[in-house]
Amino acid sequence: xTPIDLRSDTVxxxxxxxxxxxxxxxxxxxxxxxxxTVRLLCERLAALFGKPAACFVPSGTMANLCxxxxxxxxxxxxLLHRDGHVYHYESAGFAAIAGCAPAFIDSPDGxxxxxxxxxxxxxxxxxxxxxxxxxxxxxxxxxxxxxxxxAQVAAVSAEARRLGLRVHLDGARIWNASVKTGVPVASxxxxxxxxxxxxSKGLGCPVGSAVLGxxxxxxxxxxxxxxxxxxxxxxxxxAAAALYAIDHHIDRLAEDHANARIFAEAIAGAPGLHVDxxxxxxxxxxxxxxxxxxxxxDFCDRLERSxxxxxxxxxxxxxxxxxxxxxxxxxxxxxxxxxxxxxxx
Ligand SMILES: *Cc1c(COP(=O)(O)O)cnc(C)c1O
Numbered sequence: 001x002t003p004i005d006l007r008s009d010t011v012x013x014x015x016x017x018x019x020x021x022x023x024x025x026x027x028x029x030x031x032x033x034x035x036x037t038v039r040l041l042c043e044r045l046a047a048l049f050g051k052p053a054a055c056f057v058p059s060g061t062m063a064n065l066c067x068x069x070x071x072x073x074x075x076x077x078x079l080l081h082r083d084g085h086v087y088h089y090e091s092a093g094f095a096a097i098a099g100c101a102p103a104f105i106d107s108p109d110g111x112x113x114x115x116x117x118x119x120x121x122x123x124x125x126x127x128x129x130x131x132x133x134x135x136x137x138x139x140x141x142x143x144x145x146x147x148x149x150x151a152q153v154a155a156v157s158a159e160a161r162r163l164g165l166r167v168h169l170d171g172a173r174i175w176n177a178s179v180k181t182g183v184p185v186a187s188x189x190x191x192x193x194x195x196x197x198x199x200s201k202g203l204g205c206p207v208g209s210a211v212l213g214x215x216x217x218x219x220x221x222x223x224x225x226x227x228x229x230x231x232x233x234x235x236x237x238x239a240a241a242a243l244y245a246i247d248h249h250i251d252r253l254a255e256d257h258a259n260a261r262i263f264a265e266a267i268a269g270a271p272g273l274h275v276d277x278x279x280x281x282x283x284x285x286x287x288x289x290x291x292x293x294x295x296x297x298d299f300c301d302r303l304e305r306s307x308x309x310x311x312x313x314x315x316x317x318x319x320x321x322x323x324x325x326x327x328x329x330x331x332x333x334x335x336x337x338x339x340x341x342x343x344x345x
Pocket of ligand 1: 139140
């Protein structure tokens with residue numbers, strides 16, 4: 001039996017329609033600048049996000065790194081959430097490659113207010129690293145797919161501008177935030193200098209992310225992409241998948257959100273499992289285990305033997321993510337498997 005794979009929304013396979021779009025896409029050489037499908041994707045994205053320019057890159061990690069590098073100078077400080085993807089999951093590229101130091105923002109749910117910024121800005125002096133950038137992550141991955149409202153983004157962005165900081169929006173799952181709130185992605189993007197978005201998460205593409213911003217900023221992004229080895233040749237094949245996903249896979253994210261809620265509600269009553277329902281806002285569910293249930297790693301191993309895949313997200317925390325390749329019945333089955341694993345211990 002094929003396992004029900006809830007490890008991440010990155011595990012999806014292209015749908016038949018997406019494969020067909022990839023097969024049919026006109027191709028060129030994007031490093032030479034003439035792949036028509038990549039060009040079309042960049043135009044579509046620029047219009048969708050209300051930004052003058054876009055750059056297609058292989059991964060969200062590269063999108064964030066190119067953006068950070070475009071908006072900072074080596075030796076700058078960047079303000080970021082301690083649980084943010086840029087700090088937690090990107091192998092410190094912002095430090096190793098962009099040459100930036102982190103100034104941490106802490107909050108329980110990945111969201112912070114404008115008042116978090118000023119205390120981290122140090123006096124202008126040759127002693128101190130100048131802060132130049134703040135990173136916002138919407139939806140916030142490690143907080144459980146928590147959504148920043150437009151008002152929250154706007155407030156932090158206004159304060160950042162007042163303090164002379166630029167703003168990068170890590171929007172790997174910005175479409176989840178948009179579908180959840182009904183706010184167009186362009187409205188979120190209006191409060192950021194750069195936006196990174198991913199097609200290989202909820203949108204179901206095999207590969208691909210993008211960075212959006214002003215023309216001069218995207219010129220810098222293009223240089224970094226080349227330097228990092230991320231400039232691709234007949235990448236129109238991948239851009240075609242992204243275009244297909246923009247047309248067909250955005251609205252359906254609401255199903256993933258509904259399935260995550262179904263899963264969370266179904267396991268909430270099981271002995272020894274704890275879910276913070278406040279944080280179940282989009283397609284992710286993080287739940288904690290009582291010590292009697294053993295470690296998250298062992299619990300995931302037991303689930304794996306029952307045909308259900310999830311990832312440990314901490315010593316006693318497990319993450320389940322709903323996506324295009326799991327339907328309601330499979331999510332219900334996964335919840336029943338988790339509940340009976342908890343009862344059996
Ligand atoms: C997945 C993710 C990224 C990028 O990850 P890649 O695996 O490099 O595509 C960036 N930010 C957030 C919040 C993510 O969840």
